[in-house]
Every structure is written in C-alpha cells, then in structure tokens.
Amino acid sequence: MHPFDFVAATSVADVNSVLAQHGNRARPLVGGTDLLVQLRGGRFELDAVVDIKSVPEANVLELNGSLKMGSAVPLAEFYENQGVRNAYPGLIDCAELVGGIQIQSRASMAGNLCNATPSGDTICPMIVHSAQVHITSAKGDRTVAVEDFCTGPGRTVLEDGEWVLDITFPAPASGFGAAYERFIPRNEMDIAVVGVASSVTLDGSGKIADARVALAAVGPTPVFIRDITALLVGKEPTEENFVAAGKIAHDAVSPITDMRGTIEQRRHLSGVLTRRTLTKAAERAKAG
Amino acid sequence: MARVFIPFALRKMTGGATDVQVSGATLREVIDNLEEMFPGTRERLVQDDRIKPGMEAVVGEQPTREGLRAKVSEDVEVHFIPHIAGG
C-alpha cells in the first residue's frame, strides 16, 4: 500500500486545510470500512487521510423537527437513538442492515453516500426522505439533494477539497411513511442484489399526496424514479397501484448481470420490492 | 485361485475379460502370473517393485497396506482401484 499521512482533525478548518493541500490525494476517514479496504486493494492511492471523527460538527445528531446528522455519526449511534427510531423508521430499516455489528459501529451514512456504490444501502432511503447534503470546503459551503449527489459508480459531485459535513432530513410530514427493503441471498453481510426505498405521504382523505421510490444496485447510481411519483400522486394506496408502480420500476431500471445477480432477476426484484416497500411505507403513513 | 478384476483400461489386454482366475500366494505372484497370461498388464500395475502411485490394490475387501507382499488366499477378490484420499 502506498504510504499516507494520518491527520486527526479536531475542527472543520483542520479538515479543510488538509483537503485543500492534497486535493484528490487526501480523503476524510470515518468508518474506514470502505476506504481502508480500497486503499489496501490498490484501488487508488492517497497521500493523506484525515480522521473527522473528532470534529464536533461532524458528530451532531440533532432531532428538532427535522434531523441533522453529522457525517461521522456511526450507524449504531444513529439507530440506538430512540427519538430517531420513532421519527424515521424508514431510515432505521437501512441503518440496521449495513454489514454486521462491527461495521455499524464505525460506518456512517455519509460515508456510504460518498463511497457512491450503486448498491449502497443507505442512499436510497435518504433520497426518499428528501435529504439534503451539506458540503463544505475551504472555499465555502453548498447543499445538494441526495438524489443528485452520486454521478457514477464511486463518483460524486464532490470536487477536490470538498467533503460532507452533515446531512439534513426534513421533519416527516403528517401522513408520511417510509420503508427500505433489500434482497440478499443470505440474511446479513451481503451487498444488495436490489434495494428499494419508498416513501408515501397520505393526505387527509387517505389519498397519496406524495410518493418517492429509489432503487439500489440497478444502475450506475442509485435510481430515483420520478415516474412513480407521477403515477401515484392523487391515487389511493392500493395493492393495485403499488403493483403498477412496481411495473414502472421493473421497466425503468438498467441493471447489469454480475456475480450478485442477473439483469432479469434484478428487474423482477425491482418490481417486487417496490410493491412491498410502498405497501409498508403506506402502512407506516397510516399508523404515523 | 484369486479372482482378479481387470481395470477397464487393461481389458483390451485380457480380451475383454472383466475378471480372471489367477494363482499365486502373494500379490506379487498373482501379478506375475497375470503378466504371463496377459503380457503388458504388469507394467500398468507395478512401478519400481511397488503398486503404481495413485493406485491401490484391494485384496479381499480393503486396500492392502502390505503392497506386493500381501497374502492372497483362495477365492479372494483382487481389485486395482484409484488411491483414496480425503479432506
């Protein structure tokens, strides 16, 4: 492995300074569960890694109507927070199934997002929660919607020197429900063959006011299917409508065949899991 | 006489016979006598005065641990089978 320097940052300015100095030869370190494995595997070389886990702003977990989650908050800390559990069951769905307990102790949703694999389990749930990514750098701050963040396998909108400081989730509207389900052949420790996150917002009459569906592992980036929103808005949350949404997902995705699954299998699962997660999201919407 | 089962690959040498009666008190004698009956068989079974590597001789029901010295009793079956390994 190419030797790199280690910087333990304690402030946003520390991180900015290291990243400004090294450009794309430096990266923030949170869980290390992807970064260190990729470095060891020779995927790319770095001259410095900067540990952001002691940066206070990257460690916030503020539930105050909306939810602000620092980029270094590990999944375990996220899902152990009772307030978060109550408010965002659709995010808990994904936080609890990334890797094993050991991985959840370290890995963060922001890290999962920045790793930008199409199969990332937490990205689609963030999309259907309409989450916003707070990007910072020595040059200033900007905000990007999660669905616009990934640009290709392992590629994101982050420019040299930029990093993710936190992610904000809007307060769940009344009548909002969300769910995530992935298909894996085992029961843990697998990468999603297909993952689907759905959210449904019901209006006072029980009709669908909004619906968002995003799919993992069926394209070069997480796939947010706006056509499903268009189909479902104004309709009843019925099995029939969710089957129709599944059909759209089935046809809209562009998966590949690889060691984890085939094109046909992934299309089929896209339809099944879209129906299932919409159903579960609607149930949660009714209950919540 | 021992009943010697001919490995399939050698059956051309035995005119297609699958098993033949061969005399001999030891495996060595049995193979020598088999060679007299069907020239060419010996070198397919023996190398450096031992059963060929990768092959085992069954005398009776079990692969013998005594090699060519194995005693061969009347009416016993003799087989030559691939060596059994394990994991």
Added chain:
Amino acid sequence: MVATQEYKVIGTRPIRHDGLDKVTGRAIYGADVKLPGMLYGAVLRSPHAHARIKSIDTSAAEAMAGVIAVMTAKDMPEAGDELVDLGEGAINFSHASDHIMAMNKAKFKGHPVAAVAAISTNVAREAVAAIKVDWEVLKSVVTVDEAMAPDAPAIVDGWVGDDLGEKSPLPNVGSHFRHEFGDIEKGFADSTTIIEHRYDLAMVHQGYIEPHNGTAIWDQDDRVRVWTSTQGSFTVRTQLAGVLQLDESRIKVIPTEIGGGFGGKIPIYVEPLAAILSKKSGGKPVRILMDRADVFEASGPTPGGWVSLKLGVNDDGKIIAGDADIRFDAGGFPGSPVGAAAMCMFSCYDIPNTRIDGWDIIVNKPKTAAYRAPGSTHVAYAIESIVDEICEKLNLDPVQFRLDNASKEGTRRGDGPIFPRIGNIETVEAARDSAHWNSPLDKNPGNGKVRGRGIASGYWFNVGLKSSVNLSVNTDGTVMLIEGSTDIGGSRTSIAMQAAEVLGISAEDVIPTVVDTDSVGYTDVTGGSRTTYATGFAAYKAAQSLIEELTTRASTIWDIPEDEVGFEDGKFSSKTDPELSMTFKELAGKLNETGGPVSSTGAVDLENAGGGFAVHICDLEIDPETGKTDVIRYTAVQDVGKAIHPSYVEGQMQGGSVQGIGWALNEEYFMNDDGQMANSSYLDYRMPTTLDLPEIETVLVEVPNPLHPFGVRGVGEPPIVPPVAAVANAIHDALGIRLRQAPMNPGRILEALKENNG
C-alpha cells in the same frame, strides 16, 4: 443405537486440552510465528488466467531499499517428472514445483511468478508491485466442456493424458477411466423406469478462516526448518523434499495450530517460497502469509464440473442399472478427486449393473485439492436427486426405497470391491425413526412462503494409514502423549481419551502435545477422517505397551512373577494376593525404584476404517416471489462407529452439514469472461453466517467398527455429502421444481419457477 461396551473415559465430554489457549488468544497459529530477524515475504501472482511469461524483470524490486531477496521459478530446483505416492494421494513433483511458482506459463489467476523478502510487509508488497512481467495472454478455458473442446488451448505443455489405456488426443484430459460391472445394457433393458439427468456444480472452496502461511529458515548447512499450519507436517516434509530436492531428514516441519483445513491444507503453497527466499537472504527467517483473495484464487478448492447419471428401476422397485459420467475440473494441473467420486457414486445402493466413467479435466482455475469427502457430494447430488424423482414418479416412500435398495455387507461397490460390514441400513432406519422425519411440516405457513422437506444419503470411505504416538509416565501419575497429528478440531483430546481408557486414568491425566517431524514417528495427515481412528489406535497400542512395562515394574516391587500381576479398572494387582494392589498413579510414583522412566511407542499402518454413511433431513422455507431460501430445520444422522468425544463428533456433523448447505445454496467460484474469479472475498463468496441457519440436530448411530479396539470410525467427511441433494429435494418438495445446477441460489430458483410456469 448405543454401543454396548462400558467405558469410563470414552463417550464422556471432557474439556479439550488445548482449549484454554484457544479461548484466551494464546494459541500460536501460523501467522503468529515471529522469529528474531525475520523478513516478510510477498508473492507476485499472475493477473491472467492463462498467459505465457515472456520475461520477468526484477531489477527495480532488487534495487529497492529494504528488499533482501527476490526469486523467480529459476530459483526452484528441478524436480522429477513422475508420480510419487504421498500416503494420502500421489504427486508429480515437477507439476508441484511449477504449481508453486510458474516456470513458463501462468495456468490460473493467482499463479505465483516471483517472490520478495524484505524488512517489512509493506516494502515487500511494494517491491512485488515493481516487478515487471512481459505477458503473452493466452485464451483461457474454465469449464470442463470448454477445456474438452478439440480446439481448446493446451494448458500443461507436453501433457498427454490417459484415456482408457490409450493416449488422449485431447490436450486437457488429465485422465479418463471407467468402472464397469454386470451387464449394463441388459440392466436398462430390464428396467421399467429410467431417469437420466445431468447435474452441474460450481467449484467451491473449503473456506477455512485462517489463510495459508509459512515461515522458513534455510541455513548454511542446507537444513531447512519450516513453521506452517498444515493438516500434515510429514506430508509437508515429503512435498518440500521433492520440490526443494533435499533429503527429508534435512527438513524439519514445525506445525503450528491450524485454523481449519477440510482437505485444503494438505498441499504446500508458500512454504517452499519462504525457504528459498531464506536461502537467498543468507539463512534469515522469512514469513509469507496469503491474503483472502490469494486463498480463493491460488489455494486448492474442490472441483466444479458435472455428473450425468442414468438409473434404471424394475417393477419391484429395485435399482438394477446405473450409468454415470463424472467430469471434474482439476484446475491448472491434472489431479482432481474424480477417482474418489467414482468410487462413491453408487455406494449407498445395491445395484447389479453399473458403469462409471470418470474424467479429470485440466482448466485455467486453481489446482483443486481435497475438500471433506472429496467428490462424494457431487455424485450424491446426482443420485440422491434421481432417487427422489424415482420415488415421486413411482409413488414410493423415499426412506423405504432407500432401505429396499440399500448397500450392505456383500454388496459390490461401483468400483468393484465388496463391502464389509457397514452401517447404511442402520443409518437410514435412524433417520426414519428420527423426531424430525416424524414431525409434520406445514407446507404453506401463511406468510406468503412455502416450505418443503428433503432427505438424502451419503457415503465416505474413512481411510486408515500411518500414525505414531509416544507415551511417557510422570511420577505424579500423569502421562505425556506425543503425537504427530495436527489438531484441527479437538483430536488431541479424542486421542488422549483412548490412551486414558486403556491406562485407567482420566482424560485430563493424559497430556497430549503435537510435535514437529523430528520428534515423533511418521504420521499421515489429519484428513480422510483418519485421525481419531488411526492415531487413536497408535495411542491405544502405546498404552498397551505401557501397561506391559508397568506390569513388569509392579512385579519387581512386589517381587512376584510378572504373570501373576493383573491390570483391571486402572489397578495393578496380584492375582494371588489380594493385599497387593496399586492404582496406576500409585505405581507411577514408585517407578524411580524400579528401573527409572517408563515410556512406550505405538505405531500403526491401518486399513481403511470401513465406510461411513450419513442421512440428512432438511426443511426449508422459500419466498417464491424472490427465490430467497432459508433452512428452517436440519437433522444429520450418521453412523459414527463409537463416538469417543460426542461433542466433537456432533461438531463435525454440524460443521460438515453447514458447509454442504452453503454449497447447496450460495457458494460458488463465479468466473468472469477472462477466466478470473469475480467473487474472491468472503463478502461475495457468501458462506453461511449464524443468521442463515437453524439449530443443526444430530443423531449419532453407533455401529462399532470391528477394525478398531473401541469401534472408532471416521466421522469428519460423510456430513458434507448429503446436504446439496437434501436441499435440492426439499426445494422440489416446496416448489415442485428440480434444480440440477448448484448453487441453487435465488436467481436459479426464480428462473426455474418462470420456466415451470411457462
């Protein structure tokens, strides 16, 4: 079901002697070896599945700071090009040498081509990355069918395989043999039901958690010391002697604790490289560790391939004809376990007319090695699936059908020999009578999923071979037991227990140690389910000699003739004077006045332990919409001879079953178009986790083995034989589809359901 003989130690469950070190992290495994002045090795491996080495330039690596030695195949001694018996299998040292480091051509991805010793692992890896190889990439073939095509590229230059006694015209045929008994044509002519199918299996790996490793010193006197985690230190010594062209006596192999093997840690890989690098660095110790991808890509998995089987049954429900064609991919060199597969093919059944063709096919994949009952799982998948199909078609009970057709004493095996006394029928009966088989299964539990139950049988040989044990008596009445069988799963204790039983002392009072090749007599590998049987037998013999000597000592103390001293229940006593009696411990305390230390040796070279049979019952639940399959109940029934330490016998059955379940459902070498394994990590190889399994129930059928004083039979291998077929039959019971390709993963289940529904 329980052996009648009464024992004091055998059949109990003492805590294993090495347990404390293993639960505290003190036990030293191969990667834990650290010697003064040690260098760290790294290996350059071929990135191509099949490529000729035009040139290798190591100059940049040699020039790097911290690099002490660099080697290529030119540094490997020239080894003999002939087959040599290894006790457990045979080896061609020229192939072995070329396998360890490619001379002219990489034959699989991961094939070593150069190695470096340096002052740190990181420097060694950077040096390896600086070695330049000019490759001529060749077409690769990774399946049996591709490799057998007439225009397939020849993988092993100059190789001509044997095809039924003739030279094969095909370049990649390792060998082709046939077993034929009875009248196969007539058998099928007389059959009223004939079923024929082909069953394909992917290459799979043993999956042991500890990667291969080796640490070596080659000193200026040409004496080589090697520390490694291996199933057989003596086998390593023989292989090293062949590959390094040294006398065995110049090589000392010091076995460390071993983190799993299952057959995969019988061959050597990095050990000779460490030795040669040590020699080139002036005798400094060199340690080389594989990483996980190396283990998948460049150790010895078990073959993929296919089994085509045709069975004929008559109106009486008897199988009267069986015709099998078995084709295994051997990897980059000839030598798959297709021979053993053929011998197991019909072993559970009494079939008068059989023919078995076996093909060993060279492909551009890692050279295969043994994996728990090597080859038998493949053939069981075929025959147990077809037996299930016959039972379905003829509306016969699958257990009764197995009983009616069971092999037994006197049955002729598919490869010729007659079975001695075996426990097949008892095992099937125990399955029939088990709680699991007699429990109801709700096939439609109402959660959208469906359930099914499958049953399958399996067979493995259980070999004997050579083992040595030394015993010495301490004055406190304990006994030191020195053995050469490396302990992978508690065998120290099961061997010590056999000595303890003879000596009339507790298992804890026999203190076992596994030693190096200089310190005990020759001992074959811990494999072939032989260790508790053969090394246990050696311990039994050594203990008997100890009693003989101690009897003499007692007679000295009591001043009575030896033949008046008896030994029973752990006590020496005079046959004539009831006052004269001493326990083993009491006598041990008096040895110093009787002529000093007492020690003994036991050495054996045993026949096979007689075959072992297993019957497994599997319940599973499937989501028909996704193909997701979960095993929800599983029972392993097995003829274990006599269980010395029942916990570890159960452990073997449970562990083997779970490996088989993984093989059935998800595990595979997924090869990409370039002949490379795409999933060479635990992440994507998908071995079962805790969450993927239910409790594994065990039923121990104890039919004592007449060839062993305590009735021991091997137990480690039969449990991996039935699971693939048991899962296939359960899937059929649940969904009505028959999957004939393993792994039977969710994608394949979905495909089959789709085909079934038109």
Added chain:
Amino acid sequence: MVDKVHVKTTINGQEFEFLVEPYMSLLETLRDVLNLTGTKEGCNDGNCGACTVEMNGRIVDSCCVLGAELNGATINTIEGMATPEGLHPLQQAFLEEAALQCGICTPGFLVSAKSLLEKEPDADEHRVRHWLAGNLCRCTGYDKIIKAVQKVQTSA
C-alpha cells in the same frame, strides 16, 4: 517517507505508548507492533470478524481501523478477557460446550459475544445470531457457539 504517529492508548486496562506507521491497520498494530496476536486475520476486509476488538465500547473489525486512530482510545482484546481470578464465563462456556474446533475464529466470537451480553443480556436466539452474523466460523456450523452464549445467559 511519512512520519510515524505517536499513540497513547489504553489496551485491556493498561496504558500503552508507541509509534506506528500511519497506514498500518489496528489489526497489524496489535499483532506486529504490540505482539497481541490473539486477534486474528481472516479476510482483512471487514467480512469475517476474526479480528474483532472492542474500541471505545463498541465492537469493530480491527482490520478496518488504523492503528493511528488508537490515540486516546480504549481497546479491549481477547487477551484482556480473562482476569487473574479466572476465565470470563463465556470462555468457560465455550470450553464446556465445545464451541470451538480449530479456534481461529474463537477470539473474535468471544469479544463480540461479550459485548452483546453486556449490552443486551436478555437477547433471544435470533438476536444472538444477528449480533454474531459478522463473525464467520467454518468449523462448527455455529450451533455450539450459540448454545455456549445461551448457557452464559441462563446461568447469569
């Protein structure tokens, strides 16, 4: 060349101070720098759990942590599980229940299981299996491992 990192840390209750290469994993640091070889390498990519240690109260795969991150951290490894008074009940249960065969995965399982029992002493079988799913064992089929953990739960 990069500079070594100065680390002050507490391992198994004892303070350590040392220099480590910044790119070295915690696993390598424990094994090669500190000679704590009870923590094992199985995959080096966070998929087998053989290298599990407890770091600041949570279990982690030490192959996915840098040694440099130890600075200021508290680590517990297999070597700290037994005390002068005796074995941890889990260690004893693993011995009694034959919950190990080759033993290479055992340290990782013990460290993981200890953490579970401290956090969730009443975990049911499914939760025990779920918690331990990040630890692979290839010898036992897990059956006796689960039983050993449950034995400690019922005797506690």
